[in-house]
Amino acid sequence: MAKINQNYLQLQGSYLFSEIAKRRTKFIQDNPQAAIISLGIGDVTRPLPEAVIRSLHDAVDEMADAQSFRGYGPEQGYDFLIEEIIKHDYAAHGIQLSNNEVFVSDGSKCDVGNIQEIFSLDSIIAVQDPVYPVYVDSNVMAGRSGDYNKTSNRYENIVYLPCNAENNFKPELPTQKVDLIYLCYPNNPTGMTLTKDELKVWVDYAREHNCILLFDSAYEAYIQEKDVPHSIYEIEGAKEVAIEFRSLSKTAGFTGTRCAYVVVPRELKARDEEGNEVTVNDLWNRRQTTKFNGVSYITQKGAAAIFSDAGKLQIATLVDYYMTNAAIIREGISSLGIEVYGGVNAPYIWLKTPNGMGSWEFFDKLLSEANIVGTPGVGFGQNGQGYFRLTAFGSRENTEKAVDRFKKLSL
Amino acid sequence: MAKINQNYLQLQGSYLFSEIAKRRTKFIQDNPQAAIISLGIGDVTRPLPEAVIRSLHDAVDEMADAQSFRGYGPEQGYDFLIEEIIKHDYAAHGIQLSNNEVFVSDGSKCDVGNIQEIFSLDSIIAVQDPVYPVYVDSNVMAGRSGDYNKTSNRYENIVYLPCNAENNFKPELPTQKVDLIYLCYPNNPTGMTLTKDELKVWVDYAREHNCILLFDSAYEAYIQEKDVPHSIYEIEGAKEVAIEFRSLSKTAGFTGTRCAYVVVPRELKARDEEGNEVTVNDLWNRRQTTKFNGVSYITQKGAAAIFSDAGKLQIATLVDYYMTNAAIIREGISSLGIEVYGGVNAPYIWLKTPNGMGSWEFFDKLLSEANIVGTPGVGFGQNGQGYFRLTAFGSRENTEKAVDRFKKLSL
Structure with a gap:
């Protein structure tokens, strides 16, 4: 069997x-x-916002006509959407990105679940505790967790970074060697955030210790305070150490409509077994083109409408x-x-x-x-x-x- | 790094x-x-067919109103769609399925790429040659392929089943032990099919040799001849050995709209390291609920319309x-x-x-x-x-x- x-x-x-x-x-x-x-x-x-509804209807009409019908789109997403994302979510905050650094997907759950695939199975992962379960479970499935310890309610090979009232839900830096650190800000589930200076500590740590930050900012749209960074790339040097996950689920009510994106900067490198540098963006591109077929054209048109006035x-x-x-x-x-x-x-x-x-x-x-x-x-x-x-x-x-x-x- | x-x-x-x-x-x-x-x-x-267009417009309108708005749906797909699939694609051919045996997804490429995750890394896989590249590449990524041999243009741990003019593009049964066999009928790329009797040989082989058939029938809608089975479950005993992949991409022009489904019968078992039987359906359900968040409600409403008169x-x-x-x-x-x-x-x-x-x-x-x-x-x-x-x-x-x-x- x-x-x-x-x-x-x-x-x-x-x-x-x-x-x-x-x-x-x-x-x-x-x-x-x-x-x-x-x-x-x-x-x-x-x-859904009215502008999205209107755009969805228009896109459906395009699909009804052979002249404007769309079949397979780029696995990475249509440029019309990627360009809006870069302009409004990044350039507006002083961050420059190229189209090939943004990958549109059908949801952050998929992206944060799949991202671990492109890294070595012996990578040590660190998560905040409490944590969105998908970070842990996707690594358990891949075999990175080690055994589960019932008493501690923890997996033995995962490094947990406690977040509690004592540290104001801001974890300490890891004290042991880790390779991949999942950070979520604004945080799910605690709702807490880091200031720019506090996030800089993590970027500096990752640069110094050669690890990669998997930065989930699905709740970015809810930031109200001025000193809270909207993107990890507002921190100098972050492009060399961080992948950022964004979603339209909470930003624009897309939980049932499904659209998200990942930023994988070309500057981000990891190494192969021989120690050669590999561009992580190439790996993610290969993963997506092999195992994903892009987001519905209709959905992407709806998503692009959130960037209109x-x-x-x-x-x-x-x-x-x-x-x-x-x-x-x-x-x-x-x-x-x-x-x-x-x-x-x-x-x-x-x-x-x-x-x-x-x-x-x-x-x-x-x-x-x-x-x-x-x-x-x-x-x-x-x-x-x-x-x-x-x-x-x-x-x-x-x-x-x-x-x-x-x-x-x-x- | x-x-x-x-x-x-x-x-x-x-x-x-x-x-x-x-x-x-x-x-x-x-x-x-x-x-x-x-x-x-x-x-x-x-x-897209007119009925689909109409249904998509209606679903978009539902999303514009708080009373009918849909957020997260079931990761496995809405019952309204699953029930249509079972009724028209299976019950009509004499096949009984329960709702929890059908998993709606955003595409067969994702499904056939992801399915290998739930099986052991030392599984031996067999593919037809020529073959849809995703079957091979997803297993290469997971580490099941062994080294690539440039001379033979093949991976050393993958079992290739040649399909050529000499055998009328119908492969011989494997002569060595394999665990997972990818079969695609109607075939991509050769366009050839198996008769019921010919497919029965594979089901019997899988039952006898304890392997699982991953049956990709994305092109099922194009079957014209009477003796060609529309589903592998038309063959007696297939539920105990086969997973079936179906797509609306070619059936209803959904390549840019994204909807497909997988059937994982509850009867299908595999074993764990201790030799205990495990229900494969449970594993796939866990995989999908952890790493996938369901297909857009709008898309599923559009998909359901293809089953109307x-x-x-x-x-x-x-x-x-x-x-x-x-x-x-x-x-x-x-x-x-x-x-x-x-x-x-x-x-x-x-x-x-x-x-x-x-x-x-x-x-x-x-x-x-x-x-x-x-x-x-x-x-x-x-x-x-x-x-x-x-x-x-x-x-x-x-x-x-x-x-x-x-x-x-x-x-």
Whole structure:
């Protein structure tokens, strides 16, 4: 009989959000009358911006006519979209990129899951803890994790960088040799950010220690404060050490429409077994052209519309809407004496569970007493134990209702 | 410095179609007046069916309204699409499937490239030769290929199953132990098919020898002859040994719209290192939920429309159009005394190059003398040397023009 990839058996439980969905479904079966409010999975609820809708319709019409019909596009994405990305997301911040440094994809989850493929299997990876599970799980699947230790809730070959209230959710630099460091800012799940100076420390460290930063900035659009960098390439020298992941999911409500991109600067090098330098961009290009066939033309046309004047205004309104929700949650919950983090430059609110409750215990309490679904912090790693994530992506009405229900909890 | 995945350095040259694009671009630069006809890459040219267009517009409108807006969908695809697939593509052929056995994706290239991840790195893979390059390259990247031998144009650990005029492009069964066998029918690039009895030989072999068949039937919609199976699951016992890949790319003109699916029957088992049986469906589900975030809702709504009465009629018309092209190419070229294969149950015509010319030599001749771009057979493997692929996906006008130009070649 054919043999499986044994590494899959190292994966722990089911994927976090599947487990949440399971408990939620069971609760609804047992309590069919309950009006559940979901502030759990980070999924948007507002409709697509009008400019995007218009552009999608136009693109669909193009596909109806042999003259304007599009078949296979470039695996890397259409230049019409890449050029808008470079102009508005980079050149506007003083960062120069070439078209061949940007790779459009169908989602950051795919990109951050696939990126590890182009690196050596014996690479040591470091992650923040708590962490978006895909960074860890994709490396477990590839065989980089080593065994899982049930007591520590950790894999033995992965280097965890604790983020907690004591260090204001800003991890210390690794004390052992690592090759790839996943950083996520604005952070999922804590909602916290780094200033330019703080991010510079990481870039300098990577340059000095010859490691690569995998910088996930899916929540960049939510940055409100001035000193928070929008791109890692605002830091000098970052192009030589960093890959940046961006997504339209939260920026423009594309969670169900699917468009993201990765920047892999030509300056970024790694080495082969003989010690020769290899341009990482070439490897990613080869990976994408071999195993991916580009994003739907219609979707890319929709995505390009967010960079129009109307589109920019509309996505700013979208972000404002969710950030007002974030403020409502922050203020409402902290007024109860609960410690609250995030929600200032990110759509996530990270709270310390009251009375030292465990994360899943608080999940079940919140679901049964307030009919609110949130995300248990421990689902993001051991340092998330005793924390809980709420998202600002609900409707205004549900967000306000949720805060009212929170206030009636027996704490 | 971080280390790369060394296996990437084993990859040969650039991906076939990139090389074709490069030569084509150079020719156009040198001959800006030439009116090139492309019968090279298997890309469709007819617009999307009207039913699909209508459904796409409706779905875009749903995304414009908070009440009907869709965020993240199931990673495996929406049930509304999966149920149509099962009903029309399987139940109609007497095959029963459950919803959790069908995984909707953004393309067969991704699926056939990713499927190897869930199997052991020491799996021995077998491919037909000539072969769609992604099967080989994705395994090279993973480290299953061993070294490349320049003389034989083959990787030492891959088992090649020659398909040539002598065996009517139907490979012999492997004579050594293999674990995973990639089969593609209707075949890309040869355009040839197997009868039910011939496919049964492979299913029986896989059952007896404990291997798994990775059955790519992206061109299923083009089957015209009665005795050619539409799904491998028409063969008794196939659910225990086969994964089937299907795509809407060629069925409904979705090359630029991106939708495909994989069937992984629950009956299909592999084993872990201790010899325990593992349900392969669970592994693929875990892979997809961890590294993929589902296909755009809009795209899935468009895809579902091909199963409506109007949609079915429209895609039948689409297939007829291309198959008429195939007949024009077949007849036109064979009238010149050139040996021609395929084009009966598939949109590909596979021809023996005249006068024993090499595949790339013929490519250059065809490009320079007739301004036609085709695909060199050797690009699909050593057994493709001396063969050449033409596609039926051009417009009628271009197809007829191409055949006329063919007739004027100095052969």
